[in-house]
Amino acid sequence: MVKIFIEEFKYFLVIILAVLIGSSEANGCDLFEGNWIIDNSYPLYDSKACPFIRREFDCIKFGRTNLDYLKYRWQPSNGCVLPRFDGKGFLEKFRGKKIMYIGDSLSLNIYESLLCLLHAAVPEAKYNQVILRENVTVTFLDYGVEIVLFHSNLLVDIEVEKIGRVLKLDSIRDGQIWKNFDLLIFNTWLWYTRRPPGQQWDFVEYNGKILKDMDRVEAFRVGLKTWVKWVETDVDTTKTKVFFQGTSPAHYHGSEWGEPAVNSCLNETTPVNGSTYPSGLPIPVNIVKEELKNMSKPIVNLLDITKLSQLRKDGHPSIYNGNHGLDCTHWCIGGVPDTWNQILYASLL
Numbered sequence: 001m002v003k004i005f006i007e008e009f010k011y012f013l014v015i016i017l018a019v020l021i022g023s024s025e026a027n028g029c030d031l032f033e034g035n036w037i038i039d040n041s042y043p044l045y046d047s048k049a050c051p052f053i054r055r056e057f058d059c060i061k062f063g064r065t066n067l068d069y070l071k072y073r074w075q076p077s078n079g080c081v082l083p084r085f086d087g088k089g090f091l092e093k094f095r096g097k098k099i100m101y102i103g104d105s106l107s108l109n110i111y112e113s114l115l116c117l118l119h120a121a122v123p124e125a126k127y128n129q130v131i132l133r134e135n136v137t138v139t140f141l142d143y144g145v146e147i148v149l150f151h152s153n154l155l156v157d158i159e160v161e162k163i164g165r166v167l168k169l170d171s172i173r174d175g176q177i178w179k180n181f182d183l184l185i186f187n188t189w190l191w192y193t194r195r196p197p198g199q200q201w202d203f204v205e206y207n208g209k210i211l212k213d214m215d216r217v218e219a220f221r222v223g224l225k226t227w228v229k230w231v232e233t234d235v236d237t238t239k240t241k242v243f244f245q246g247t248s249p250a251h252y253h254g255s256e257w258g259e260p261a262v263n264s265c266l267n268e269t270t271p272v273n274g275s276t277y278p279s280g281l282p283i284p285v286n287i288v289k290e291e292l293k294n295m296s297k298p299i300v301n302l303l304d305i306t307k308l309s310q311l312r313k314d315g316h317p318s319i320y321n322g323n324h325g326l327d328c329t330h331w332c333i334g335g336v337p338d339t340w341n342q343i344l345y346a347s348l349l
Contacts, residue, residue, distance in 0.1 A: 029080040031343050032304040036271040036311060039073035043334045044085055044342075045120030050333070052115040052129075052138070054108070055322020059332035064320035066269050069332065074308055074339045077275065083349070085342045087121020093348065094182065096144040102178060103187030104153045106248045109330055110185070111136070111149040113337035118147075150178065153191035153200060156223045164202030166210070169222045172230045179235050185303065185344070186227070187245035189284045190329070192220040217283055224291050228300075237299040243344065244292065246304045247284045250329040251313040255279070265316040265328035277310040301347060305340050312336045 047053060047060055060067070076082050101111040115138055119127075126141040134151035157171040178184060191200060193216050204211045206222060231242055254262025256279035257272050285306050292300050309315075315336040317327045331337050 029076065029078050031076050031080055031082060031346060032308060033078070033275065034074060034076040034080070034308065035275040036072040036308075037075045038071050040071060042073055043070040044338055045116055045334060047116065047334045049123070050116035050119055052112050052119065053333050054112065056105075056327070057109060057112065057317060057330060057333040058322060059317050059320040059335075062317075062320045062322055064317075064332070068269055069312075069314045070334055072271060072312075074342070082342060082346055085117050085338070085345055087118045090345055091118060091122065091125075091140055091143040091145050094143070094145045097182040098146040098148070098180070099183040099185075100148040100150055100178060100181040101185045101187070102150045102152050102155070102174075103185075103245065104151070104190055105330060106190065107185070107187045107245070108149055108151075109248075109333065110187075110245065110337045110340050111147070113333050113335075114147065114341045116333060117338060117341055148181070150174070153188065154223060155186065155188045155227050158201055163210070165200065167201035167204045167219070169204065169206045169219060170226050172226060175230050175234055179240065181240060183241050183243075183348075184235075185243045185245055187248075188223070188227075189220060189247050192216050192223070217287070220284060221287050221291070224287065228291050228295055231300060232296055235299075237297075241301070241348070242299060243301045243303050243347075244288060245340070246288065246302060246306045247282050248329075248331075249282060249306060249310045251316060252328050257310075257313055264318065264326055265313055266318045266326060268314040268316075268318075270314055272311040272313060275307075275311070277307060281306055281310075303340060303344055303347070305343070308339065309336055 047058070053061075055062070074082060101107045101114075118140065119125075122140070122142070125143070128139045128141060130137045136149040137146060139146045152174060154167065155172065157168040157173050159166050159168060194200065204214050204219065206214060206219075231237070235242060251257070251265040251268070252263065254260055256277070258278045262268075289302065292298075292302055309331075312331075315331050317330060317332055319326055320332075321327050321330075
């Protein structure tokens with residue numbers, strides 16, 4: 001009886017917080033503005049107990065001893081209330097539904113964070129995991145919730161033709177799969193900037209012409225326009241909720257956060273003080289906002305995590321990862337991506 005009362009009280013509390021969030025937003029509150037504060041009730045879970053973390057993001061397993069990065073909580077400004085992530089509430093909300101994260105390895109970052117958050121909430125719940133090449137499907141069987149990672153670095157297509165690999169900026173064939181899900185969270189940018197040997201294409205097809213290359217920022221803009229058009233024409237947004245995950249920043253140049261003598265995130269143990277980042281926002285941020293603003297209807301929600309993540313120079317794996325390289329691009333799990341999912345969940349309430 002006591003357990004039932006506690007569960008009902010928790011559910012009631014979440015509803016109250018959701019109302020407060022709505023009230024705050026009505027008063028101009030922005031969940032993406034704020035600062036990081038120490039909270040000794042964090043982290044939200046023990047990463048050592050999570051079975052879903054890949055070696056690239058498993059910082060504690062690979063030797064990180066300073067764990068202060070796990071103790072920071074995002075505090076929105078202007079009286080916003082960001083509720084603590086409720087894993088059971090999330091699973092109940094999406095009972096019998098399908099969720100898909102689509103994008104590059106930063107989508108993998110937020111995807112595995114969500115799986116850890118949910119597993120921590122229902123550690124005894126049965127689940128099934130299927131890995132097919134770079135795509136992953138985890139189903140929480142007790143709830144019928146299917147959560148998929150669909151690997152797509154650029155969102156638009158790359159096809160192998162006689163001349164080589166062709167980046168087709170006006171084509172999204174995988175959209176036939178994506179549109180069948182109830183919640184979609186997209187992400188792209190990083191791979192548009194890659195040069196050989198990491199570049200994934202040999203030619204670019206744009207506006208009916210084959211090009212050897214083109215300005216990468218413009219290629220990103222064109223690819224994003226194609227994606228926007230696909231959402232507007234192919235996705236039934238009365239049934240499917242669509243998010244675009246904002247650009248995730250890297251921390252290789254200390255001059256960007258006011259420490260010009262620092263050349264990586266190695267040995268960074270605290271966030272940037274305050275709520276602003278000295279170097280400003282990266283190029284793709286305004287492009288994304290502009291293209292979403294130009295949509296015929298506001299049917300895409302922006303998970304605008306860039307600025308809050310810029311402040312977390314301490315949250316990367318650095319050398320504490322299974323690949324044994326210096327990584328100031330991705331994020332430790334647990335860590336910063338948990339906050340991305342926390343804001344995602346708050347946006348769904």
